[in-house]
Each structure stands twice: as C-alpha cells, then as structure tokens.
Amino acid sequence: MAPANDTVYGVHAVTDSLTENLGNKLYIQDDIRGKNVDKLKELASEKKVGISFVSKDKLKEMSDGGVHQGFVLKTSAYAYKELSDLLTITQELDNPLLIIIDGLTDPHNLGSILRTADATGVSGIIIPKHRSVGVTPVVVKTSTGAVNHMPIARVTNLSQTLDKLKAAGFWIFGTDMNGTPHHNWQTQGKLALIIGAEGAGITPNIKKQVDEMITIPMVGHVQSLNAGVAAGILMYEWARNFK
Numbered sequence: 544m545a546p547a548n549d550t551v552y553g554v555h556a557v558t559d560s561l562t563e564n565l566g567n568k569l570y571i572q573d574d575i576r577g578k579n580v581d582k583l584k585e586l587a588s589e590k591k592v593g594i595s596f597v598s599k600d601k602l603k604e605m606s607d608g609g610v611h612q613g614f615v616l617k618t619s620a621y622a623y624k625e626l627s628d629l630l631t632i633t634q635e636l637d638n639p640l641l642i643i644i645d646g647l648t649d650p651h652n653l654g655s656i657l658r659t660a661d662a663t664g665v666s667g668i669i670i671p672k673h674r675s676v677g678v679t680p681v682v683v684k685t686s687t688g689a690v691n692h693m694p695i696a697r698v699t700n701l702s703q704t705l706d707k708l709k710a711a712g713f714w715i716f717g718t719d720m721n722g723t724p725h726h727n728w729q730t731q732g733k734l735a736l737i738i739g740a741e742g743a744g745i746t747p748n749i750k751k752q753v754d755e756m757i758t759i760p761m762v763g764h765v766q767s768l769n770a771g772v773a774a775g776i777l778m779y780e781w782a783r784n785f786k
C-alpha cells in the first residue's frame with residue numbers, strides 16, 4: 544500500500560502542507576513570477592520536494608477547476624497511527640522497543656530505519672509533525688515495503704509524548720556521542736529510543752527528558768555515524784537480547 548496522492552492548491556494551502564512535511568511534488572505555473580514563487584521554491588527545496596513548471600491549463604486540470612493561484616501540491620495521504628495505538632500495541636509486550644525520530648529530514652534515513660525496524664521486530668515509530676520528514680514516496684521506496692508493516696505515529700509535541708510514554712512505563716533512551724556504550728545498554732523492559740537529526744542531533748530540551756544516553760563507540764576520524772546506520776546498530780543491539 545503506497546501512500547495515496549492528494550492534491551492541495553492555492554498559496555496558503557500549499558505553504559501549509561509543505562511546512563507540515565506533507566508535500567510530494569510542487570507544480571508551479573510556468574509563466575508567473577514574484578515573491579510567492581520564490582518563497583515556495585525555497586520552501587520546497589528545503590523540504591526536498593521536487594518542482595515542475597507546467598501550464599495554467601494543466602494546473603486547472605490538476606486542481607479540478609479550483610483557484611490554484613499558480614500552485615498545486617501533490618501530498619502524501621499516508622494513514623498515520625495515533626500515539627494511543629502504539630501504547631495499545633505495546634501494552635501486553637514485555638520488552639517492546641519504540642523508535643522516536645527527533646528531526647530527521649532525509650527520507651532515505653527514515654526509510655532505512657523503517658526497514659531495519661521491521662527486520663528487528665520493533666513495535667512502532669514516532670515522528671514529530673514539525674521539522675521532520677514524514678512518509679513520502681521516497682521513504683516508502685527506501686523502506687522496501689516495511690512502511691506497510693510498521694505502525695507510525697505522528698505527534699505534535701515530542702516532549703509531551705515522552706511524558707505519556709514514561710507514564711505508560713517506558714524507559715526513554717537518547718543517542719549521542721557521550722553516553723553509555725551500547726554494549727552496556729540495559730534493554731529489558733519497555734523501551735523508547737530517540738534518534739536525532741542529521742546535523743544537530745537530539746534537541747536539547749528533549750535530551751533533558753531522557754533516562755540515559757547511549758553511544759556507539761567510534762575509533763576513527765569522523766564525528767558521528769549516519770543516523771540510519773546508528774539506529775540500525777542499536778536496533779540489533781536491542782534485538783539480540785530477545786530474538
């Protein structure tokens with residue numbers, strides 16, 4: 544089941560959907576210029592959404608005759624789960640692992656995390672609505688189908704989500720370069736593991752809420768691992784205790 548494509552059009556709707564990381568492809572009327580074009584081109588590029596320039600008639604057809612103002616966006620209509628669904632799924636499990644994504648923007652990294660999550664028996668993924676990639680066609684493709692088997696919840700407030708997970712008995716683990724070596728990670732119980740953004744890592748206020756930081760020791764010259772690779776190593780570290 545690939546995410547169905549929906550269409551939104553008009554400057555405001557397109558801006559909102561792009562900002563919410565729901566855009567798949569932006570279509571711009573080929574003969575218009577101005578600050579809206581510049582703004583939406585910049586936003587699409589920031590969100591890694593492709594752009595095509597098409598005729599006014601083509602846009603009219605795509606928007607079903609609606610007032611498109613020169614902009615049509617194809618969006619992902621992936622059916623996200625609620626946090627409560629993930630809590631229900633994990634309720635009866637002794638040692639579930641949830642992966643929490645804090646600000647990843649590269650769809651290849653999210654797709655790769657979904658693929659390994661499925662392979663290792665992770666119970667679900669939590670991604671923030673803002674400042675993070677959602678389930679786009681690239682994510683679907685990179686996950687090689689895992690997206691269809693992995694419950695993914697999108698949450699508005701990651702900090703409140705961590706509070707709810709703690710109240711449900713989860714231990715919250717963060718990941719960076721200054722924590723407990725991953726081979727000493729105590730993986731019994733209900734676990735949630737946070738993976739940080741490609742550039743900045745885990746946001747400081749989220750770090751304050753974790754029970755413990757976990758590190759994959761490194762001996763070479765680079766500062767950190769790719770987020771998808773780090774997540775993969777840690778999911779296998781967790782899985783080897785239970786599978």
Ligand SMILES: C[S@@+](CC[C@H](N)C(=O)[O-])C[C@H]1O[C@@H](n2cnc3c(N)ncnc32)[C@H](O)[C@@H]1O
Nearest residue numbers: 718719738739741744745758759767768770773
């Ligand atoms: C490219 S790293 C971000 C590096 C960032 N400058 C920092 O200081 O955290 C992206 C994410 O991958 C994970 N990661 C990368 N290398 C890691 C390592 N050696 N140990 C644990 N997690 C790691 C963390 O979740 C990190 O937030």
